[in-house]
Amino acid sequence: MLNGIGGRTIAEAKANLTYNEALSWMAYVEQNGSLNVGLKLEKGFALLATILNNVHGGKASFDDFLPQRGEPEEEAEASPQDLFRLLQSVKR
Template identity: 50%
Template structure:
């Protein structure tokens, strides 16, 4: 169920989706970005913040204004060392 609203479970959706449909969704995400409204809003806000920063002589990067964006890949070994 989708947030208790209805629809199928994740397992059912995975079982019923075709490879062609997966490719279509991947192409959509590549063109338009995340399907998450929160992430899209975060990106829009980050773009505005970056422009304000640059107008005031700042040298920040877009990711600096996106707290939920992944900054770098972390190996399993690094994660275990840092988080254990």
């Protein structure tokens, strides 16, 4: 745990964290976002890249510099004819 707050292990932290402390942490996360330092760094670098891009005449947005996360976009379903054409293209 960070600086021994709540205990040295996750189990100790869960055992020592009071309900009110948990509510305080939940409020903090809701107000300030994730506690993940890596995500905060990514957002900081994305902000810096967006500012530099815009200063130099670019039209990129903040989201253009963030990595894509989550579920991939759905692809269009292939028809039976598309599958048949694909199979014919690899014919020996």
